[in-house]
Amino acid sequence: MNAAGIRAASPNQAARPGRPAAGSAGGEPGGAGRGLTLRSAVFRKGREQGWRRLDDMIRRVEKSGLSALSADEAQELPLLYLAAMSSLSVARNIALDRNLLLYLENLSLRAYLAVYGPRVNLLAALYDFFRRGFPRAVRGLGRHLAIVGAAFLSGGAAGYLLVSSNMEYFSLLTPESLAGPRGPASTAEELRAVLFAPWPGFIDTFVVFANSLFRHNAVIGIFSFGLGFALGLPTILLMIYNGLIIGAFIALHADKGLAVDFIGWLSIHGATEITAILLCGAAGLAVAEKVMFPDRFSRLESLARHGRQAAGVVAGAVVLFFIAGFLEGGFRQLINNTPARFAFALATGAAWLYYFLVVGKAGPHGDDD
């Protein structure tokens, strides 16, 4: 049956010189069909119209988005997509036309990406993220938050103890850009002058200073997340170091009897900023954990599953940094006495606690990745 139907010999074919020279005796079974019928060709003829239609629609979607389709076309798209997918499955089994196979592979993939591409714009994604995704993701990081919190606190304790034992450590521990004029040699009056400096005016505080603080802190936060990929060690070190600096500052001010005033000065933005730093560190640690101890999935898959959530936490933390920069640059010197500063810090702290513990708890428990 091997040759049945494949031959396209015209009746006079046998007389032509190009006849098969070897094995020709077997060349004639099955009678002389006039046209050569290929399964794949028939298959293609029946479906080509739909492919070309889909191709045209996808081309427009690729050029200018799903809005390029009319309402009817948008309804037709999934049907044509499914048809193309089934065409591909069939063609893989019956067709050997390379061009046809490649075309169908390509068309199906493009259609698949158009159908399953992201459907939300940045704003909608952001809204949903802050309404649900962010606080939920933070709640999922409790263990990691505890670890980075411990690292941060131990860094703070170490910094405090080191500097109070010997004031010279202060300049070793803190970078000059942070310390500014403050140091072991500063008098209480000088320190007090920094803490209760007059408000320098709107532009300087809200625009210039707040901005530079925000950028600086956000980059640090993103680093402590990105560095989590290196098994979390740099992340932990960064947390300890952050704690060290703050501990050193507290010791310096405590030496001059200004500890409470300093903490008030720090907490007005610290409640927000330290939260953000810890969040970034916890996210970095979560990534590190998945690299080191993948659960029932492969290492890469496990990383992909949790990495997205962790990155979401960092994206949220960047917003916290923005707010913190705003508070630090603008409000810190605007509110110029210690009790008011503490009240403000408590209010912001409570707000964050509420946000992370309560918001987004109700509502659909969908997959938020």
Add this chain to the structure above:
Amino acid sequence: MATTTDRVGALIEGIKRNRRVIVSPEGVPLEVQAAGHSERLAALLLDLLIMFGVIVGLYLFLLVLLFSRLNFSIGLTLILFIVFVVRNFYFMHFELAWQGRTPGKKICGLRVINRHGGELSPSAVIARNLTREVEIFMPLSMLVSLGGDASGWLILSLLGWLTALTSLPLWGRDHLRVGDLIGGTQVIAMPRRALLDDLAAAPPQEAAEREYVFAPGQLAIYGAFELQVLEEFLRRPPTKMTQQLLAGVCLKISRKIGWEEPVPPAKVRRFLTDFYAAERADLERGQLFGRHKADQGAAAAGRRDRSRGGKTGKK
């Protein structure tokens, strides 16, 4: 099967693309090609160029808007803030709004996809772009601000770390960077393909006649691989070089299948097209009955998934 397309491509074009299979939610496996290093670099450079343009434009716009009431420090702050916002939202915005493509990627024909099949989620896009800060912008700013008062060893170790991180795409089979690992994404190359005419369909002016007829024994020699190589040759533009190539192929085939009558040069294409059609019909029918013949060396239905198994097996 996909294996053969892969082998044919490697033989004809001489390039080996890294392929990978993702499974659509309908359960259909789809083959994707990992984007090449040069393509990705080109796309990134284009994006950086566009970003630079946007930043300068925005800054000039603000400058005009506020006339000359800006002093230096405010101007600097503004530009730094704009740089920060643009560089962090540029990629996220476009990869969400343009279905996984930034302008640079669109020009280069690249696309971000979910590596596991399924929808490319906003959180994946955010994740893969946040790490960009560490992978790309930190090295860049380091290069700019290098030569401060840091010690040589510190700079060296930092540079080593950065090179390791940044060169990660060079190592893996899928060219994943850290952001892709964390976001569960992959960048693929997607050239558009056109549907060409079926070679086996008889040319209309010749009234569906085949000049050459082949015996089953003559068709049993080759497999799908050879068939598709022949198809590629026949689809080449008809230049003198193609003519010579086809003549050589024709000679080889007729020798192999024992076709003793010499084929006149003017009939070479005719002969090969007829042979292609007959061979394809034969093989496709065989396939219908479950006998897949991958190439001339393979027994029917033998080693069909040979070249694919190693790639998809790791899951």
